[in-house]
Amino acid sequence: MTPFWRNGRFWAALLLAGGLLAAALYTGRARPAVEEARGLWIRATAPVFRLIDRGAYAVSQAAGTLVRWKDLPAENARLRKENESLRQLAVENEELRQENDELRELLDLRRRPPGYDTAGGLAAAVIGRLPERWYDEIVVDRGAADGVARGMPVVTPDGLVGRVAQVTPHQAVVLLLTNPDSGVGALVQRQTSRSYGVVVGAAGTQSRLRMTFFSRDADAVPGDIVVTSGLGGLLPKGIPVGVVTRVDRSQDGLVLTAELQPAADLNRLEWVLILPMPQGVSP
Amino acid sequence: MTPRRGWGRLLVLAAVAFVLQATLAEAVRVGTAWPDFCLAAVMLAALRSGGRAAGACGLGLGLAVDLFAGRWLGLHAAVWGAVGYAFGRLAAPFDERSRVVAFLGTGLGAAVAWLLEAAFVAVEARSVDVYAVLAQLLPHAAVTAALAALAAPWDLGLPPRAQAEADRMATIRLWLGSPHRG
Numbered sequence: 533m534t535p536f537w538r539n540g541r542f543w544a545a546l547l548l549a550g551g552l553l554a555a556a557l558y559t560g561r562a563r564p565a566v567e568e569a570r571g572l573w574i575r576a577t578a579p580v581f582r583l584i585d586r587g588a589y590a591v592s593q594a595a596g597t598l599v600r601w602k603d604l605p606a607e608n609a610r611l612r613k614e615n616e617s618l619r620q621l622a623v624e625n626e627e628l629r630q631e632n633d634e635l636r637e638l639l640d641l642r643r644r645p646p647g648y649d650t651a652g653g654l655a656a657a658v659i660g661r662l663p664e665r666w667y668d669e670i671v672v673d674r675g676a677a678d679g680v681a682r683g684m685p686v687v688t689p690d691g692l693v694g695r696v697a698q699v700t701p702h703q704a705v706v707l708l709l710t711n712p713d714s715g716v717g718a719l720v721q722r723q724t725s726r727s728y729g730v731v732v733g734a735a736g737t738q739s740r741l742r743m744t745f746f747s748r749d750a751d752a753v754p755g756d757i758v759v760t761s762g763l764g765g766l767l768p769k770g771i772p773v774g775v776v777t778r779v780d781r782s783q784d785g786l787v788l789t790a791e792l793q794p795a796a797d798l799n800r801l802e803w804v805l806i807l808p809m810p811q812g813v814s815p
Numbered sequence: 816m817t818p819r820r821g822w823g824r825l826l827v828l829a830a831v832a833f834v835l836q837a838t839l840a841e842a843v844r845v846g847t848a849w850p851d852f853c854l855a856a857v858m859l860a861a862l863r864s865g866g867r868a869a870g871a872c873g874l875g876l877g878l879a880v881d882l883f884a885g886r887w888l889g890l891h892a893a894v895w896g897a898v899g900y901a902f903g904r905l906a907a908p909f910d911e912r913s914r915v916v917a918f919l920g921t922g923l924g925a926a927v928a929w930l931l932e933a934a935f936v937a938v939e940a941r942s943v944d945v946y947a948v949l950a951q952l953l954p955h956a957a958v959t960a961a962l963a964a965l966a967a968p969w970d971l972g973l974p975p976r977a978q979a980e981a982d983r984m985a986t987i988r989l990w991l992g993s994p995h996r997g
Contacts, residue, residue, distance in 0.1 A: 548874075549897060552889035553935070556881075559888040560939050570885040577834070577883070584838040663840045663849045665884050698885075705885070 571700045574660070574671060578703045581659045582673055653687075653805040654678060659703070661801075667710035667739055669694075670801060675702040683766060685807045691772035691795025692716065692760060693804050706804070709773070709794055710739055717761040718743060718773050725751040728761055731773055731792065739799060741774050741792040750788045752779050758792055768810050772796075821974030822868075825860055828971060829872050832856035833879045848954030850962040853880060853891075854928060857899040858921040858963050862911045865976040866903030873899030887935070894931045898924045907976070917967035922960030926952055 559566050660671035674680050676699045686693040686706045694714060697707035707714050710733035718731045727750035734740040743758060756776040762769025774792030781788050832852040840849045853876045861869030877892030902924050909916045933948045 545900075549893050552893035552896075555889035556887040556893070556935065557939065559886060566885060566888055570882055573879075573882040577837070580834050581838050584834055588839060588842065660837050660883070661841065662837060662880070662884055663844075666841070 567698060570705075571698060574703050574705070575700045578659060578671070578673070578700075581671070582657075585657065585659050653807050654680065656680075656686075656704070656804050656806055658801045658804065667708060667733065667798065669697065669708055669711060670706050670804075672704050672706055672804060672806070673702070674806060675700050675704050677701045679808075680704045680806055681809065684809055685767050685771065686804050687771055687807060688796045688801070688804055690797060691774070692767070693796050693798065693801065695767075696806065704806075708798060709733060709741060709796075710798060716767065716773060717763040718758045719761040720750075720752050720776070721757040721759045722751075725756065727751050728763070729790075731758065734791070739794060741794055743774075743776075743790045743792055745788045745790070748786050748788060752776050752788070752790045754778060756790075757795075758790075762810075765810055768807065821864070821972065824972040825864065825868060825872060825974060828856050828860070828973065829853075829876050829879075833876055836880065837883060845958050846954060847951070848958040851925060851955065851959040852962070853877075854895060854898075854925050855921060855959050855963040855966065857895050858902060858917065858924055859966055859971065860973060861899050861903035861924075862906050862909075862917060862920070862967065863971065863973040863976070864903070865907065866900040868974060869899030869903040870896045873897070887939075890932060890935055894928045894935075898928045898931075911976070912968045914964040914967045918960045918964035921963035922956045925956040925959040929955060 654674055656672035656674040658670050659673045661669075670693075672686075680696055680699055682696055682699055684696045686695060692709060694706045694708040694711070696704050698705040709716065709731070712733045714733050716731045718729060720727045727745050727747060729743045729745035729750065731741050731743045734742050743752075745752065754776050758773045758776060760767045760769055760771040760773060772795035774794045776790045777793050778791040779788065780790070832855065835852040840852060843850060857869055857873040857876060860872040873895030874892050877895040878889070880891045881888045902920050906916060906920055929952045930948070933952075
């Protein structure tokens with residue numbers, strides 16, 4: 533029997549494995565060629581992902597309807613009642629809005645309403661997400677053809693999700709806040725604090741964020757809400773980023789860091805809103 | 816069944832596993848673990864079609880996942896290719912439709928693949944959280960093994976084990992003195 537080291541196939545397999553591991557080492561950091569190949573691959577597979585996504589949604593809806601079949605009459609009655617009260621609320625809301633507008637005009641409040649501007653936002657469905665990169669990124673079904681560009685902020689009604697990292701004609705990859713490579717300028721919203729810092733994703737597979745404050749006199753306590761600072765102009769000011777859960781000071785007392793729970797539920801992302809770039813920032 | 820049709824079905828199995836992995840894996844999460852459809856497909860290919868087919872399947876599926884993730888291109892390909900090939904060789908004497916063999920082999924293979932990937936990432940990042948790796952490894956391996964065991968008896972129409980492997984299997988059976996169970 534020929535010893536294995538005299539077998540050409542053994543050396544070919546070894547060479548292939550070595551080549552793949554060398555390629556893995558080389559692509560540990562972002563490379564334009566890899567990004568391009570990845571974009572092509574996502575473009576090629578996205579239609580199937582979308583199909584599966586829609587199929588799964590239809591199945592879950594159908595299953596939900598079957599499960600709720602018995603309760604449908606009661607639910608119908610409840611929804612009718614709810615609908616009536618919502619209609620009434622909508623009318624009241626409209627009255628209040630008009631009154632609010634008039635008061636704003638009267639007081640010459642020309643600044644934007646509190647919070648952030650979502651005008652021009654583009655709704656996008658999450659169509660791809662690898663479990664092993666769960667807290668790193670998502671793939672959405674909007675791309676350059678819809679006006680999406682690299683760097684655009686991505687939000688849900690609860691808060692910031694991340695930023696567009698890569699764009700293909702009909703899909704985009706969104707780098708999540710929890711990715712350790714993501715960095716967001718932020719500040720503590722509390723009026724008596726207003727401490728500035730930068731929020732990055734905590735390494736690992738946890739849905740946690742870490743905020744490092746710029747000043748050693750910064751003030752943060754658990755429960756504080758952290759929002760985007762708008763500094764640097766890449767993100768609009770005031771988007772909720774997270775809630776402080778723990779505050780740590782370094783042993784020498786010079787650096788204050790805080791652990792945050794993301795404001796948006798990154799575990800359950802189905803639809804997101806892609807916001808346009810803030811004015812004056814080109815993609 | 817013609818060999819070409821068998822290889823075609825292997826390709827379809829790999830494509831379905833990749834799409835399920837990228838879209839529905841999270842939806843069938845059990846506790847903190849999700850089944851690895853891709854690795855389960857590689858292990859099923861190893862059981863049914865032997866080391867070479869499983870190695871090729873692992874290599875292709877690994878590249879597909881690496882390209883989708885956009886980082887460490889080739890890591891999954893090298894690890895799944897090697898694990899698939901090794902399991903295909905080691906599983907040769909056993910019943911190719913046995914749930915027990917599929918469960919144990921896939922569990923072991925998933926654990927080895929996970930450890931190899933974690934070791935590579937730890938070397939590259941120069942840090943490792945051993946507790947986090949182990950806490951993920953066992954449930955992940957168990958759920959993936961359960962998935963492979965569920966699918967093990969199905970007639971997937973994959974290409975049969977190569978003649979060389981069949982001969983080797985017969986020799987080992989003769990050497991062990993066990994009757995043919997397949």
